Amino acid sequence: MNEKFTGIVLFIRPHREKDSLVKIFTREFGTKMFFVRGLQSPNHPLKKHLIPLTEHRYWGTINQQGLSFLKEGQTHNLFRSIQSDPFKQAHAAYLSQLVDASIDDNSEDQQLFDIFEAALCSLNEREDARPIQLLLQLKLLRRFGLRLNMNSCVVCGSSQKIEDFSMTHLGVLCHNHLDTDPNRMRLSYKQIKILQLFNEIKLNQLGHVSISDQSYKRIDELIFMIYHEQVGIKLKGESYLNQLYKVADQLKVSKIEGT
Ligand SMILES: [Zn+2]
Structure with a gap:
């Protein structure tokens, strides 16, 4: 389901050659693992919203089990x-x-x-x-x-x-x-x-x-x-x-x- 939510990035783990798994503590759904295709490429549009220990508003697909997915981000606090x-x-x-x-x-x-x-x-x-x-x-x-x-x-x-x-x-x-x-x-x-x-x-x-x-x-x-x-x-x-x-x-x- 497509959802809007707030989250703090906990960590990023490289996955296969160019993709990444990102764990985010979301206010609305708890801690969730997101699959982000191509995040390791330097110009990925979500890169600035996926820095560990920063907080953002996100738009994406939340799955109760397994991996979830992100579409867009909006910076909330970079600390x-x-x-x-x-x-x-x-x-x-x-x-x-x-x-x-x-x-x-x-x-x-x-x-x-x-x-x-x-x-x-x-x-x-x-x-x-x-x-x-x-x-x-x-x-x-x-x-x-x-x-x-x-x-x-x-x-x-x-x-x-x-x-x-x-x-x-x-x-x-x-x-x-x-x-x-x-x-x-x-x-x-x-x-x-x-x-x-x-x-x-x-x-x-x-x-x-x-x-x-x-x-x-x-x-x-x-x-x-x-x-x-x-x-x-x-x-x-x-x-x-x-x-x-x-x-x-x-x-x-x-x-x-x-x-
Ligand atoms: Zn005593």
Whole structure:
């Protein structure tokens, strides 16, 4: 059936010699794979509407199962700052993979689409991508059936003297119950406060946040560990993000040594 719809391009995969398969998260029909004949040729009319991590209005044929087809596109948002900043782009790519993993293909989910769209708008506008990523990672955990218990001790329910996080219990421990998990994460007071805050707030409530690189690193390790061990997914975009930050750290060190 011919339809008009809005979509964000998730990825493009070459198909045969000149064609491509394009996965688009559509607001109206969920994530769908489109077959685009001849997209690899340089002057293809749909090329500018099929750039990963950009948003467009489309006109095309939607099939409930199998491949769908595109006729025309109209640019809605190119997220230029994401396209031109390798860090923002890497964060956005990782988040697009996470969103894609959290939803079944061909099932409409406007709420998730709106969250993803708002996250891309925020990434595009803000300097630092890390708070947006953290917020979305925590939010999406619920779609995999997990919810972190950040406000009261998982053993006694007390919200006083919260001092650490337990991976085994997926929640916080108070001072009296630290020894119930010998492998507790040994987070700092500030890191726990950050997790408590980010676990509660929505994207539009995110103001200016000042978090040290060290805290981001520790929290990142924890969240990725939850995704690996409890959800059971490890995404390609994660390794790329790690490499990118490693190179940036090395450049910082050589700059300091050079001065
Ligand atoms: Zn307790």
